[in-house]
Amino acid sequence: MSDPxxxxxxxxxxxxxxxAIAAALVAAGTNVVGIARGERELGxxxxxxxxxxxxxxxxxxxxxxxxxxxxENRPGLLVLNxxxxxxMAPVHEQTWETFSxxxxxxxxxxxxxxxxxxxxxxxxxxxxISMSSGAALAGSPLSGGYASAKAAVRYLRGYAADxxxxxxxxxxxxxxxxxxxxxxxxxxxxxxxxxARQGVDRDTFLKNREQPILTADQVAKAVMAIAQDPxxxxxxxxxxxxxxxxx
Numbered sequence: 001m002s003d004p005x006x007x008x009x010x011x012x013x014x015x016x017x018x019x020a021i022a023a024a025l026v027a028a029g030t031n032v033v034g035i036a037r038g039e040r041e042l043g044x045x046x047x048x049x050x051x052x053x054x055x056x057x058x059x060x061x062x063x064x065x066x067x068x069x070x071x072e073n074r075p076g077l078l079v080l081n082x083x084x085x086x087x088m089a090p091v092h093e094q095t096w097e098t099f100s101x102x103x104x105x106x107x108x109x110x111x112x113x114x115x116x117x118x119x120x121x122x123x124x125x126x127x128x129i130s131m132s133s134g135a136a137l138a139g140s141p142l143s144g145g146y147a148s149a150k151a152a153v154r155y156l157r158g159y160a161a162d163x164x165x166x167x168x169x170x171x172x173x174x175x176x177x178x179x180x181x182x183x184x185x186x187x188x189x190x191x192x193x194x195x196a197r198q199g200v201d202r203d204t205f206l207k208n209r210e211q212p213i214l215t216a217d218q219v220a221k222a223v224m225a226i227a228q229d230p231x232x233x234x235x236x237x238x239x240x241x242x243x244x245x246x247x
Contacts, residue, residue, distance in 0.1 A: 003125070005227060007075045009033045011060040011109060012082035014041035016184040017131065020216035021079050021223050026052045028224065033073055035060050036082070060109040066116035077227050078117060080110045080130040080153075085186055086143035088193030094144045102149035110153050114160045117171060124170030127227050130157055132177045134237060142193050146186075150177075154235065161234065174226050177246070178238040181214040182206065212240035 008025050012018035013034030022032045026049045035056045036042050042055035058065050060082040070078075084105035087098040110130050117128050135143065136150040154175050161173040182188040182202075195205035206213060222243050226232040235246040 004028070005030045005076045005127075007031045007033070007073050008077035008079065008227075009035065009069055009073065009075045010079040010081060011035045011113070012131075013055075014038045014045055016186075017178070017216050017219045018079070018081040019045055020220040021081065022053060023049060024217075024220035024224050025077075026050065030077075033069060033075070035065075035069070061105060061112055063112040063115070066113045067120065070113075070116050070120045070122065074123065076123065076126050078113055078122070078126075078128045079223055080113050080128065082106070082109045083131070083186055085189055086140075086146040088142045088189060089144070090142060091144070099144040101144065102146045103152070106146075107149045107152045107156075110156050114156050114173075118160060118163055118167075118169065121167075121169050122171050125230075126171045127174065128157075128160065128171065129174045129176060129223055129226060132175045132235075134177050134179045136177060137237075140190070142197060143190060157234065172230065172232070173234070174232060175235045176219070176222060176226075176238050177235065178219055179210065179214045179240070181216075181240075183214060183216040183219075210239065214238060214240045218242075 008030050010018050010022045010032055013022045014036035022034050025032050031052050033054045033056060035058055039057040042057055046053050046055050084101045086102055130153050132153040133150040135147040136154055140147040157173045157175040164171040180187050180190055182191045191202060195202050219238055222238050233245040237244040
């Protein structure tokens, strides 16, 4: 196990996976800088989590923000979880703007923070965990460019890990690929969309999915486990039964 994490940055920290991850880190004694656009939701997170949680209402895709936050806080952990909600529609009903939405949010913010982690850089032993999706492996025909945006997140992890090794930085880069779940905001929208596509209600759709259904607390537990274990493999599927390494 690595030393306890003193400070972490979590993007998309106001709800869903990000909120659960921030809560788990605070419970472990870590100071968390939580970034999201929603000022009201961040304020509620602050009330719930206390003084160890510092809310920052901002656009996580801002490259200058990423550099500033890393420089000012020197975190030992970055959790790159910010994401846009895709428009749920088949490809022929998408516009380029809706199709590329997740490229402009999910992928772009991982790009910005990954660059900042390498350039500042994070201290040796620092950890960057980027949230991809099971859709990067299986596709997602109703969510525009979501699956491809999440596949790009996986490539960014690999590129960054190579550069960290080349420069002798000692920074670990990991990617998590969670199953579809109503526990996240994007997943909840996807569940409704695919249930409608199959002509079934939400509960029936979920009963037909792989059981048990993944929870936000399980995602948070996965992040904690990887952050604290220097022998963690680079990528994992995250399911209701736990972590599954990807070869």
